[in-house]
Amino acid sequence: MYKEKELWDRFLGGDEVAYAQILKQYSDRMFGYGCRMCSDEDLVKDCIQEIFLTLWNNKANLSSTDSITWYLLKCTKTSIIREQKKWLKNEELADEYFFDVEFDIETKIIADLDNLKVADKIKSIINQLPPRQKEILYLRFYENFTLTEIAKLMDISSQSVYNLLQKAYKNFRAEWLPLVAVLFKFLSV
Known part of the structure; x- marks a missing residue:
């Protein structure tokens, strides 16, 4: 098992095994976080799928990171907010959004x-x-x-x-x- 920075750097270098490990290791966490922001599980799944596709296609343009978790949760949040805006074109998104948590x-x-x-x-x-x-x-x-x-x-x-x-x-x-x-x-x- 690689440290986060090393795993990410291997992925940026085109290592498919590192990419698969990132997908496997972080997709459930992204899904859990996304479902706390948005109750539409299908939307969350679509966003995560799009994130991983975009990551792979743009890996040459991405920067190194010390925290894959932080990076992917930020991508998840941004993607969900962007997609919700598309789905709710005429509705204004409230600053206080839904966020469910169970510790x-x-x-x-x-x-x-x-x-x-x-x-x-x-x-x-x-x-x-x-x-x-x-x-x-x-x-x-x-x-x-x-x-x-x-x-x-x-x-x-x-x-x-x-x-x-x-x-x-x-x-x-x-x-x-x-x-x-x-x-x-x-x-x-």
């Missing part, structure tokens, strides 16, 4: 505490957050992106990412405090 921590809490109500509450809290805040939490904690990478991916400033992340934390904490009390009560039994 693995929910599953861990269910397994650790065997308490579905707690996991449902966490999911409910997350789903009450505005779409951009959910997206930032997803990118920060699921994809492990830096604030700078998130800013570039979302086409906003690093300060805006920081501000939205702080708002998400604040919103989550406001709803979380009553849940923590329930957890302590549950754990002390």
Whole structure:
């Protein structure tokens, strides 16, 4: 298995095996991210297919990257937004778009505490957050992106990412405090 930069550079050099590995290794992640932005799975699949076709056809003109994940998620987001605009020619796309997220921590809490109500509450809290805040939490904690990478991916400033992340934390904490009390009560039994 190659490191991301080496894998990408091999692909840029025309290595079909590296291209196939990138497709295999990253397409599911792109699909998962795309489906969080757009509920039309067929549109997401078409976008991903077009991305990989474009990548192969334009590999000679592409730059090196240290993060294939970041690059491909950025391509996914850009492609979905562009395609949605084509499909909705006369409709204006809202700045606050759909973004659905389900964090693995929910599953861990269910397994650790065997308490579905707690996991449902966490999911409910997350789903009450505005779409951009959910997206930032997803990118920060699921994809492990830096604030700078998130800013570039979302086409906003690093300060805006920081501000939205702080708002998400604040919103989550406001709803979380009553849940923590329930957890302590549950754990002390």
